[in-house]
Amino acid sequence: MWRRPFPWLVVAVALGVALVPYWTDDVELREGLVLAAVYVILASNLNLMIGYAGYVNFGNIVFFGLGGYVGVYLVSEWHWPLLPAAIAGGLAVSAVALLFGLGILRLRGAFFALATIGINEAVRQLVTNFEPWGGATGIYLSFDAYAPLGGPMQALWLAYFLIVAVMALSLLASYAIRNSKFGLGLLAIGQNEDAAATLGVPTPLFKALVYSASAMLPAVAGAIYFFKLGIIEPTGAFNLGLSIEAIVMVMLGGQGTVIGPALGAFLYEELRGALLTTEAFSHFQLVIAGALLLLIVLFVPGGLMGFVRRRWPRLRWWLE
Amino acid sequence: MGMTAILASILDGVLIGAVYGLAAMGLTLIWGVMNVINLAHGAMIVFGMFGLYFLASALGLPAYSAVPISIVSGFACGVVLYWLAVHRIIGRPVLMSLLATFAVNMVLVGIGTALWTTSPFNVSVTLPGITWGDYTFTGTHIMAAVLAGVIAGLLYLFLHHTRVGKAIRAVASNREAAELSGIPTTQILSMAFGLGVALAAVSGTLIATMFPFTVLSGDAYQLKSFVVTVLGGLGNPAGALLGGIALGLVEGLTTPFMPVSWTPIIEFGLFVLCLMTFPRGIFALSKG
Amino acid sequence: MSTLLEVVNVSKRFGGVLAVHDLDLRVDAGEILGLIGPNGAGKSTVFNLINGVYPPDAGRIVFRGADITGKPPYRVARSGLARAHQIVQPLAGLTVLENCTVGACFGRENLSLSAAREAAREVAGLVGLGGQLDLLAGQLTTAGKKRLELARALSARPHLLLLDEVLAGLNQTEIEQMIEIVRRIRERGVSILMIEHVMRVIMTLSDRIVVLNLGEKLTQGTPREVAADPEVIAAYLGDEEPDDMDERQ
Numbered sequence: 060m061w062r063r064p065f066p067w068l069v070v071a072v073a074l075g076v077a078l079v080p081y082w083t084d085d086v087e088l089r090e091g092l093v094l095a096a097v098y099v100i101l102a103s104n105l106n107l108m109i110g111y112a113g114y115v116n117f118g119n120i121v122f123f124g125l126g127g128y129v130g131v132y133l134v135s136e137w138h139w140p141l142l143p144a145a146i147a148g149g150l151a152v153s154a155v156a157l158l159f160g161l162g163i164l165r166l167r168g169a170f171f172a173l174a175t176i177g178i179n180e181a182v183r184q185l186v187t188n189f190e191p192w193g194g195a196t197g198i199y200l201s202f203d204a205y206a207p208l209g210g211p212m213q214a215l216w217l218a219y220f221l222i223v224a225v226m227a228l229s230l231l232a233s234y235a236i237r238n239s240k241f242g243l244g245l246l247a248i249g250q251n252e253d254a255a256a257t258l259g260v261p262t263p264l265f266k267a268l269v270y271s272a273s274a275m276l277p278a279v280a281g282a283i284y285f286f287k288l289g290i291i292e293p294t295g296a297f298n299l300g301l302s303i304e305a306i307v308m309v310m311l312g313g314q315g316t317v318i319g320p321a322l323g324a325f326l327y328e329e330l331r332g333a334l335l336t337t338e339a340f341s342h343f344q345l346v347i348a349g350a351l352l353l354l355i356v357l358f359v360p361g362g363l364m365g366f367v368r369r370r371w372p373r374l375r376w377w378l379e
Numbered sequence: 380m381g382m383t384a385i386l387a388s389i390l391d392g393v394l395i396g397a398v399y400g401l402a403a404m405g406l407t408l409i410w411g412v413m414n415v416i417n418l419a420h421g422a423m424i425v426f427g428m429f430g431l432y433f434l435a436s437a438l439g440l441p442a443y444s445a446v447p448i449s450i451v452s453g454f455a456c457g458v459v460l461y462w463l464a465v466h467r468i469i470g471r472p473v474l475m476s477l478l479a480t481f482a483v484n485m486v487l488v489g490i491g492t493a494l495w496t497t498s499p500f501n502v503s504v505t506l507p508g509i510t511w512g513d514y515t516f517t518g519t520h521i522m523a524a525v526l527a528g529v530i531a532g533l534l535y536l537f538l539h540h541t542r543v544g545k546a547i548r549a550v551a552s553n554r555e556a557a558e559l560s561g562i563p564t565t566q567i568l569s570m571a572f573g574l575g576v577a578l579a580a581v582s583g584t585l586i587a588t589m590f591p592f593t594v595l596s597g598d599a600y601q602l603k604s605f606v607v608t609v610l611g612g613l614g615n616p617a618g619a620l621l622g623g624i625a626l627g628l629v630e631g632l633t634t635p636f637m638p639v640s641w642t643p644i645i646e647f648g649l650f651v652l653c654l655m656t657f658p659r660g661i662f663a664l665s666k667g
Numbered sequence: 668m669s670t671l672l673e674v675v676n677v678s679k680r681f682g683g684v685l686a687v688h689d690l691d692l693r694v695d696a697g698e699i700l701g702l703i704g705p706n707g708a709g710k711s712t713v714f715n716l717i718n719g720v721y722p723p724d725a726g727r728i729v730f731r732g733a734d735i736t737g738k739p740p741y742r743v744a745r746s747g748l749a750r751a752h753q754i755v756q757p758l759a760g761l762t763v764l765e766n767c768t769v770g771a772c773f774g775r776e777n778l779s780l781s782a783a784r785e786a787a788r789e790v791a792g793l794v795g796l797g798g799q800l801d802l803l804a805g806q807l808t809t810a811g812k813k814r815l816e817l818a819r820a821l822s823a824r825p826h827l828l829l830l831d832e833v834l835a836g837l838n839q840t841e842i843e844q845m846i847e848i849v850r851r852i853r854e855r856g857v858s859i860l861m862i863e864h865v866m867r868v869i870m871t872l873s874d875r876i877v878v879l880n881l882g883e884k885l886t887q888g889t890p891r892e893v894a895a896d897p898e899v900i901a902a903y904l905g906d907e908e909p910d911d912m913d914e915r916q
Contacts, residue, residue: 115477162655169416169473170609170654176418177602177647184644240772240780247769250758257718257752259744259773259823303485310478315760343493349485356479357467 060235065317069234073227077220089219093287095328096226097123100280101301102308102320103229107273109306110314111242112266113249114164114171118178119305122274123281124296126152128186130282131198131291140207141214145221145282152278153271160270165263167252183297197292204286218287225280232276233317236269245269249315300345304331307348310355313364322363387514389631394516394524396627398585400620401527402600403607404534405578411614412551412571413469418480419460420604421597422487423576427453427583428592429495435502442504445584446526453580457573465572466565484597491594501591523585530581531620534574538616547571551614579604599643606650671696671827671858672717672748677726679712686712688882690726694827699849699859701873701890703866705903708879710862711753714829717860718750719743731826747775749825753832753862755812759805766804766815767791767822774823787822794818794848810841814848821852828852830861834868846872870894878902 060066076096080089101123108116130148133139139147163174187195205214236242244265247255256262285291304327312323327348334347359366367374402424409417427449434445464483468475506518538544546567549557558564586592586600607626611618626646633645674692678685687709694700702710716723722737729735735743749770758766767787771778778786791797794814799807804815813833820828830849834842842865849872853859863869869876870890878885878893880902886893893899 109474113472113474115474117481163651166654169477172474172477173416173605174651174654177643177650180598181644181647184640188640238780240783243765243769243772243780246761246765247758250760251756253720253740254752254756254758255769256740257744257750258770258819259741259775260769261741261773303481306478306481343489346486346489346493349482349489351482352485353464353479353482356475356482357464360471360475 060238065234066231069227069230073223076226077223080219081216089216091332093219093222093284095325096222097280097284098305098308098324098328099226099321100222100229101277101305102312102324103233103317104273104275104277105305106233106309106314106317106320107236107245107269109309110316110319111237111245111249112269113252114168114266114270115306116175116270116273117172117306118175118182118302119273119277120298120302121179121182122152122156122277123284123301124186124291124293124298125155125182125281126278127281127285127291127296128192128198129278131200131285132192134204134286135198135200141218141283141286142221145279145286148282149275149279153275156274157267157271160267161263164266164270179297179299179302183293186297187293193292195293197290197296200286200289215287218283221283222280222287225276225283229276230317230321232272233320236272237317241265241268246315303345304348307352307355310352310360310362313362313366313368315361316364316368319362319364326363383512383514385632385635387511387516388635389628391516391520392627392629392631392634393624394520394627395589395630396624397524397527397531397620398582398589398623399600399603399607399626400611400623401530401585402579402582403604403611403619403623404531404616405575405582406604407608407611407614407619408578408616409572409575410608412547413465413568414473415465415469415476415572416473416480417572417575418477418601419484419487420480420575420579421599421601422484422491423453423456423579423597424583424586424600424604425488425491425592425594425597426456427580427585428587428596429491429500430580431584431587432500432502435504442502442588443522443526446581449581449584450530450577453577454573456580457576458569460576461569461572466569469568488594488597495594497593497595499591499593500587502587504588517589519588523589526585527582530578531616534578534616543567543570547574602643602646602650606646606653609650609653669696670694671731672860673727673729674713674717675727675729677713677716677723677728679716679721679723686882687716687723690879690882690884692877692884694858694860696826696858697853697856698874699853699861699872701869701876702860702862702879703864703869703876703893704879704885707881709882710879711831712882713879714750714831714862717743718748718829741773744774744823744825745777747823747826748829749774749820749823749827750829751813751816751820751831751833753835755809755816757804757807757812757815760803762801762803763791763796763807763815763818764788764800767818770819770822771824774825776824783822786824787818790818790822793821793851795844809836813837813845817848817852821857825857827858827860830859830863832862832864834863834865842868 076092080092101119105116105119108114126148129151130144133144133147134141164171166174186192192198202211205211208214208217244260247258247260248262248265252262308323308327309320311327312321313319355362406417406420409415430449430452431442431445434440434448435442460483464479468479504519506522508515508518509521538548546562549562550564550567554564603626607619607622610625611622670693672694674690677687677690679687690713704710715721717728719738719740727734727736730746730748733746735746764787767790768783771783771786772780791800794817796814796818807815817833834845837845846868873890875887876890876893877887878899885898885902886896
């Protein structure tokens with residue numbers, strides 16, 4: 060994998076993104092980039108489901124929120140350090156996803172997608188009623204939580220670096236999977252599930268595995284993000300709008316490619332930022348996202364990368 | 380809680396369930412005819428709700444006059460939606476139709492939110508109810524169930540005794556054969572879609588005669604429609620009506636004992652359970 | 668001669684229709700067994716039962732000594748039984764090479780990605796797609812897609828290959844080429860169970876033939892025996908002339 064240029068590009072960009080705001084001590088830039096990194100994480104992991112296996116996961120934000128809750132809870136109540144808490148969050152959520160996936164991924168594409176629509180709402184309601192996690196008010200991190208990391212200022216920077224690292228990991232994992240036997244099986248499932256099964260691809264297992272895999276890094280990112288934010292509560296953790304926007308990002312950039320979702324996330328973030336400055340448009344955020352999604356699905360289903368790779372096939376080797 | 384109270388709740392649930400069934404019929408019709416899952420279904424239910432509001436509250440027309448208006452305008456809307464968003468994705472992978480209709484839903488709900496915010500709206504419709512012992516069955520609930528039944532009956536007549544209706548069924552069972560026998564399948568598909576949306580709209584109108592609503596209510600009723608569709612079997616309108624009543628029954632059984640916020644969770648759980656155990660619908664089982 | 672596949676007393680009902688009734692079938696190692704019968708005789712259903720698309724209502728299916736009755740398709744494929752479908756199902760967005768690699772990766776030999784690619788290349792060459800490895804499967808001609816269907820099934824190096832009307836939709840030249848390919852496959856030691864309507868071809872290629880009618884086995888024997896059997900002729904006369912059905916589909 061390290062013999063091709065792409066992984067090195069990822070590492071280089073990640074280092075750049077991590078270090079530039081740090082060296083210039085530009086907190087505003089950092090905050091903008093944190094959001095962008097979260098988008099890239101959500102989109103590229105979602106791409107494993109949508110772009111590789113062909114299964115739409117409408118409730119993908121559930122992983123992010125649950126990971127956040129597990130991580131923050133471990134830090135706040137059990138005084139775990141950040142990194143183990145985040146990793147525990149990732150492992151816990153992907154384990155639950157595996158179990159749930161083994162059951163629910165027996166369903167074919169459309170039914171599975173429908174099942175994921177309600178899941179966000181259901182989990183949000185459950186968490187709202189779950190007292191150990193603060194119920195409707197959520198969990199609030201006191202400043203002590205940041206002390207082991209050298210105080211709030213340091214902690215925020217550290218959290219930022221970690222999120223950028225998770226972003227790089229997401230892209231590298233996407234790439235590794237795509238070039239692996241597992242990835243080939245997923246792509247076969249995405250093209251024609253019945254044909255894939257006849258060829259020997261163990262479809263129920265692979266689908267459950269990719270569902271679980273797509274849960275891990277967003278969960279870890281959730282833990283770190285909400286630690287950084289200092290508070291987690293149901294509405295912010297299980298933000299359906301963000302779930303939907305992740306889908307738009309994947310489709311915009313080009314589902315099925317590795318760089319597509321990252322590009323889509325970045326573009327969408329820019330678009331959104333530009334639109335939000337105009338007061339009137341902030342109400343129309345989801346309208347525009349919806350219109351964009353519709354146009355993409357109708358006219359450019361391959362997204363940006365699909366278009367680029369068809370137009371300039373030579374670039375395929377560089378842009379995975 | 381007394382037995383009569385629970386019984387009354389169940390019966391009330393059955394009445395409301397008939398309207399759920401009507402809504403689900405729209406969804407299952409589109410699904411069965413063109414294998415498209417209309418994720419804008421909820422938005423169209425809300426369309427019907429607001430239709431009632433504007434006709435009855437703003438314009439002061441009698442409430443139930445909104446019913447035929449909903450059907451007609453819903454149909455027109457559906458045909459437009461078909462040409463705008465659905466036509467190009469017929470025959471493409473299911474993923475695409477899910478995303479396309481989902482996108483339409485986003486746009487519609489977004490516009491609705493911008494125009495009317497998320498505040499609740501209520502249309503007060505008064506009808507004399509039927510009293511039985513200590514309990515009164517709300518007039519609007521009874522009327523809604525009756526109208527749902529009537530519309531369902533009209534739908535049956537339409538599908539089985541009119542040219543267009545029969546053409547729709549022909550296209551549903553085998554599009555190529557229908558095409559070969561001279562049926563203009565694309566036109567028929569657009570009309571089937573219009574019909575499905577009309578059913579969604581009119582059931583929204585009926586629901587609005589009974590309960591308050593917001594721009595975001597569509598999601599909850601869409602989920603109910605999905606549960607019902609799965610219960611009754613895809614493309615099976617009769618099953619949808621039965622499934623709706625069954626769901627209403629379940630709601631009537633559980634709502635006396637549980638806070639309202641748990642309803643979506645229970646319905647979601649039911650939905651997933653049904654999908655996994657009865658992939659072809661409970662009522663489809665008995666048909667063999 | 669060892670028995671590779673045994674179908675024992677298998678039945679399958681769909682709603683009110685008994686598609687396959689009490690069927691016995693045997694494929695020996697190294698042979699080409701032809702499965703013929705008028706339209707609606709249940710031939711494709713038999714294939715679906717064998718490779719696990721749905722389980723039989725009664726009976727057993729034994730492959731290389733192991734019971735595979737009702738096992739899902741991917742498990743059946745793993746045990747060395749591959750299938751080329753009548754209605755081709757190319758993985759359209761993947762290249763020809765990738766299509767075959769899938770077969771090699773997940774079939775009997777469970778190869779690694781690089782080994783699978785080599786096997787895929789070799790098989791693609793065998794069916795004549797060697798020059799089109801980087802073409803997207805969706806862009807192939809009908810004949811090309813048929814060959815890909817075959818190549819993909821073959822990449823798994825199966826013991827038994829189920830061929831479902833691989834000649835449908837092909838012109839004369841393409842049919843001759845396909846016959847050659849089938850011969851080459853058998854030379855590699857792969858046993859074949861094939862459904863075909865082009866009588867001339869199936870009579871030439873098959874070692875033995877089983878005739879199905881209305882879900883039941885009508886008769887079996889060598890091609891010559893079957894061709895002369897009056898019952899077989901009668902069954903087909905109720906349908907169309909078999910030789911006319913093939914060329915222009």
